Amino acid sequence: MLDIRNGIAVIALNNPPVNSLCHALREAIVQQLDAALADATVRGIVLTGNEKAFSAGADVTEFGTPRQLQEPILRTVIARIEASSKPVVAAIAGVALGGGLELALGCHGRVAHEKARVGLPEITLGLIPGAGATQRLPRLIGMAAAHALMSGGQPQGARQLAQSGLFDDVVAGDVVGAAAALVAKLAGNGQPYPRARDGQLDAAEVQAAVDAQRAKLSARQKVQPAYGALLDALAACALPFDEGMKKERELFLALVPTTAAQALRYQFKVEREATKLPAALRAPAREVRSIAVIGAGTMGSGIAISALDAGLAVLLLEQDAAALERGRQRIADHYRDRVAAGKMAAQVAAANEARLQTSLEWEGLRQADLVIEAVFEDMAVKQEVFRKIDAHARAGAVLATNTSYLDIDPIAEATARPQDVLGLHFFSPANVMKLLEVVRGAKTAPDVLATGMALGATLKKMPVLTGNAFGFIGNRIYNAYRRQCEFMLEDGAWPEDVDTALTGLGFAMGPFAVADLSGLDIAWRMRKAQAATRDPRERYVSILDQLCEAGRLGRKTGAGYYAYVDGKQVKTTDAAVRDVIEQASAQRGITRRTLAPEEIQRRALLAMVNEAALLFAEGVASRPSDIDVVLMQGYGFPRWEGGPVFWARQQDRTQLEHDLQRLADEAGFGFTLGNLDPLLST
Structure with a gap:
């Protein structure tokens, strides 16, 4: 049933959690669009999602299945919207990614919440946009900006794009209300509704822009077919719109079966699987609000930064005052540089540093929920450190060794609680590299493994379970x-x-x-x-x-x-x-x-x-x-x-x-x- 407000029909996408554009949702959009067009009381239409997502794009579970190509496909849905006899405006909150942004591009106007984020990540799956973005977006924001958004694959904020031509308005408040106001304006001005497809591009300028970008392709981009195909699709902007759309479709379909596209879809899937423990090992994780890092060298400092960035309280422990000061200064320099580069707000950096304590005293370990040892890669040294950890860490604390090769069982046996010990193999630099190998010892308890995996997620890393063997997996x-x-x-x-x-x-x-x-x-x-x-x-x-x-x-x-x-x-x-x-x-x-x-x-x-x-x-x-x-x-x-x-x-x-x-x-x-x-x- 249509939601009609003052003559404006509001069609809300409803496929939790991110409104992925599965066949059922595509079908529902067309049905509600038809109902709105048939209702004489409706002057125009707002297409919206929810606070978290307008739409995150295609349903990846449909890739390679008949439902992906079952009508109405997304191109059909967009064409129906674009040809609507009543104006359609997209009200974008949360994210609009891939096909979600393409859906919005087919509307006659777009209003975004200032915190919304939009992007075209298809390149990260070895593909190009396949529902018209390569033809519509350059006509709205120009060739260079369109190529940057599509080749980068990363979402950008609506504020950042406010003056690009992509949005009619970027608002701080009620995005649906602002979109409804734009619908009313378009319905009442007696002019043809604006369509991205109608934008004019100079053929010579299109070719020059494509040639310039092709010359900038890196060696790694040249071996991935999607980057060249994207430029071929953009070059088709010099053609009449419908011919350009045909070229985009040909290029998209040719990419789908490529090894690169299959591999990238595979990685997308298996990365999510890797973060899950096998069923037999699943258990509730222990709560971790504070950690202690033993060793203030490059690795220890990097681990501390990762934890501070995640909002955790951190105790950095060393046995040498000069080494401790170097570690503290390394962390301070990191945040200073982030602020200077405009990558972090000064108040955020200050709040992160405020959660850091440094100490030479082992007694401080009693306050930590999780202790990470990051000292020299030597069995005797690590065993001695764990004897001290065992003497000072509170009961129930998780004890972790950051070792790259060593057998963690002799390290665990240096304590009276080997069930609380696991390996957390961070990769250097620890505050940059995403991989975290979570190492299971012979006596590691399931809830300790769950805590290690959960910590990896908290630190925004990719935790992967590994058995205790020389060198682990990597x-x-x-x-x-x-x-x-x-x-x-x-x-x-x-x-x-x-x-x-x-x-x-x-x-x-x-x-x-x-x-x-x-x-x-x-x-x-x-x-x-x-x-x-x-x-x-x-x-x-x-x-x-x-x-x-x-x-x-x-x-x-x-x-x-x-x-x-x-x-x-x-x-x-x-x-x-x-x-x-x-x-x-x-x-x-x-x-x-x-x-x-x-x-x-x-x-x-x-x-x-x-x-x-x-x-x-x-x-x-x-x-x-x-x-x-x-x-x-x-x-x-x-x-x-x-x-x-x-x-x-x-x-x-x-x-x-x-x-x-x-x-x-x-x-x-x-x-x-x-x-x-x-x-x-x-």
């Missing part, structure tokens, strides 16, 4: 990947060959550039600690060790795999590094050969897949898709490739098994082939 797979890349150095590649091939695939950095950035001595120290347990029959690449012994520890010493001049990497490796690599090949009895980028990429991916199969079989990961989430969120795996598990599922099974066997043969003793069946079928 570092274990990364080690296998890096080891294979080192094998390729002995086989004939130079570091820049490997790095270039993998950045060409979409990684933000190659493994050797990453090693230089983090410091070669970190891996060197770990290798030396493991030397006593290493079987001499295993293939072991000593190149990194020799570089470290020569004082080449990475960027911080001006040389590692690469040399650095004024802090900038020299693109090709120097003679000293090549000499070390050639000697390693000779000692192995290997005749060096050129490795094509495709071989480098495939071998690196195969190494990841094999290690993923091994750790999943061991129960380190709860779901194969969790492995993909970890690699994407924490290690720069290209999102549009989906992750190593997703990649493996796209390969020919026979060829995949053949290539993995060859990888095992070349690696020799100690290489274990994983069983692909559970990984690829679960």
